[in-house]
Amino acid sequence: MRRRLLKAVALPGYQVPYASRELPIARGWGTGGLQVTLSLVGPCDCIKVIDQGADDSVNAANLRRFIARMTGVETTTDALQATLIQSRHRIPEERLREGQILVLQVPSPEPLLPVQPDLAKAREMHADADYALMWLSLYEQLVQYGTFTTGAEYPVLVHGRYLMSPSPIPRWDTPMLHQAAHVTLLAAGREKRLYAVPPYTDVYPLEFEDVHFRVESQQGRVCYQTGARHKLMNELPQPDGQVRYQLSDSGYATKLWQHQQGDTVTIGATYYDDAGNFYHRGYLKPDTDPA
Amino acid sequence: MQSVPIDARERRFQAVFSAMLAAFSYPGRLQAPWPAATPCIDACTAIADVLIDLETSFYTPDAELHQRLIRTGARVKPPEQADYQFYPLLSEANLPALQAAPVGSYLYPDHAATLVIGCLFAAGLTLRLQGPGIQSTIEQPIDQLPAAFWTLRTQVIQYPRGWDVFLLDGSRLLGLPRTTHAEIL
Numbered sequence: 001m002r003r004r005l006l007k008a009v010a011l012p013g014y015q016v017p018y019a020s021r022e023l024p025i026a027r028g029w030g031t032g033g034l035q036v037t038l039s040l041v042g043p044c045d046c047i048k049v050i051d052q053g054a055d056d057s058v059n060a061a062n063l064r065r066f067i068a069r070m071t072g073v074e075t076t077t078d079a080l081q082a083t084l085i086q087s088r089h090r091i092p093e094e095r096l097r098e099g100q101i102l103v104l105q106v107p108s109p110e111p112l113l114p115v116q117p118d119l120a121k122a123r124e125m126h127a128d129a130d131y132a133l134m135w136l137s138l139y140e141q142l143v144q145y146g147t148f149t150t151g152a153e154y155p156v157l158v159h160g161r162y163l164m165s166p167s168p169i170p171r172w173d174t175p176m177l178h179q180a181a182h183v184t185l186l187a188a189g190r191e192k193r194l195y196a197v198p199p200y201t202d203v204y205p206l207e208f209e210d211v212h213f214r215v216e217s218q219q220g221r222v223c224y225q226t227g228a229r230h231k232l233m234n235e236l237p238q239p240d241g242q243v244r245y246q247l248s249d250s251g252y253a254t255k256l257w258q259h260q261q262g263d264t265v266t267i268g269a270t271y272y273d274d275a276g277n278f279y280h281r282g283y284l285k286p287d288t289d290p291a
Numbered sequence: 292m293q294s295v296p297i298d299a300r301e302r303r304f305q306a307v308f309s310a311m312l313a314a315f316s317y318p319g320r321l322q323a324p325w326p327a328a329t330p331c332i333d334a335c336t337a338i339a340d341v342l343i344d345l346e347t348s349f350y351t352p353d354a355e356l357h358q359r360l361i362r363t364g365a366r367v368k369p370p371e372q373a374d375y376q377f378y379p380l381l382s383e384a385n386l387p388a389l390q391a392a393p394v395g396s397y398l399y400p401d402h403a404a405t406l407v408i409g410c411l412f413a414a415g416l417t418l419r420l421q422g423p424g425i426q427s428t429i430e431q432p433i434d435q436l437p438a439a440f441w442t443l444r445t446q447v448i449q450y451p452r453g454w455d456v457f458l459l460d461g462s463r464l465l466g467l468p469r470t471t472h473a474e475i476l
Binding site: 002003004005006007009010011012014016017039040041042043071072098099123124127128159161162183198199200201202 | 297302305306308309311312313315316317341342347396397398400401405423424425426450451455468469470
């Protein structure tokens with residue numbers, strides 16, 4: 001695993017095969033991420049585990065307890081304190097810094113699978129950097145629906161070479177991988193593939209010159225607990241048919257709430273500011289009307 | 292909560308591996324996984340302990356290091372086939388071996404060799420490094436490597452094919468994955 005991780009970092013976005021080992025957890029429940037975390041973690045680490053942004057979901061709590069029990073490592077819910085963050089489907093709202101490692105659990109590592117179900121042929125397409133079918137698929141989405149319909153797992157081009165599935169993170173999180181200060185390691189235990197995005201690496205979503213990649217709009221959504229805006233929200237349907245919104249990143253929400261109660265907490269700079277602007281100016285291009 | 296005890300050996304491996312991962316993640320930044328003034332051959336052995344085992348192959352022209360590495364159970368292979376290659380002291384005479392080292396294929400670029408090479412991080416040539424893991428550029432002086440090594444590296448790397456390099460001296464480690472562009476100033 002350690003050897004393969006080094007290869008993955010040396011080849012940004014390339015899927016490195018590895019011998020996914022048996023674990024006391026079923027495949028599909030984060031075994032890829034867990035193997036990466038266990039191969040990395042050291043006595044000085046502090047670990048955070050999240051599932052869909054939440055530290056307290058069953059999957060996250062069990063993985064965190066397992067890792068702590070196996071290694072004796074400290075745990076936290078604060079993204080700033082953690083040296084190692086294992087996550088399913090989210091990147092924390094606070095900007096990660098140099099030296100931090102984000103491990104993403106990946107159910108389906110092959111971005112070409114929707115257009116090329118034969119994995120041997122998909123590998124050849126990666127070798128040739130032949131991504132025409134994926135471009136065609138996006139074009140068909142535009143023709144048929146007038147917009148990109150790919151939600152989470154939006155395909156990105158890493159270091160100008162390899163097409164990569166950024167795991168099923170929402171489109172909101174995809175830009176966070178671009179020129180990030182931290183290293184991101186992605187592992188699929190069932191598919192036995194791992195890949196990486198080193199720090200300060202170009203990660204661009206596929207988009208056309210006149211039709212741009214867009215993140216999920218959070219316009220008008222206010223967290224009912226913290227009053228936060230322009231962060232990714234969970235939608236909570238109410239019995240009366242109304243909808244309430246809650247910050248998806250529970251660790252960040254807890255800190256905001258503690259801050260409002262007068263507690264001393266350090267809240268880091270976020271990828272999106274309170275007006276919804278992404279911190280790499282110009283990365284998210286303004287909407288254009290395809291018509 | 293009772294945790295599984297991690298012995299001193301595994302702690303040492305973990306520390307060296309963390310430094311190696313950091314070296315590849317942030318190329319051009321010196322990592323210090325060993326005490327200062329560790330003999331280069333011991334530093335090579337520490338890296339070999341992390342990298343090689345029964346499933347891998349290695350090559351080294353250094354007789355003493357060869358004896359140490361053979362104890363890991365890894366297979367000895369010629370430079371054109373070995374996965375991991377160790378050169379505590381790289382001379383002009385070793386360059387043909389480097390030229391023959393596996394660079395992977397377009398289908399499997401991960402089948403390329405990883406080279407571990409001794410040098411000095413002082414004086415000598417100054418390199419300007421650029422690429423993933425480097426925010427803009429880094430300048431790093433490196434000595435005790437033949438100048439032809441850098442020409443050869445440029446020729447060999449045709450991304451995504453090419454070998455990855457760990458440079459080390461007695462106390463520090465530097466990563467040069469194939470994505471790093473090195474220019475001699």
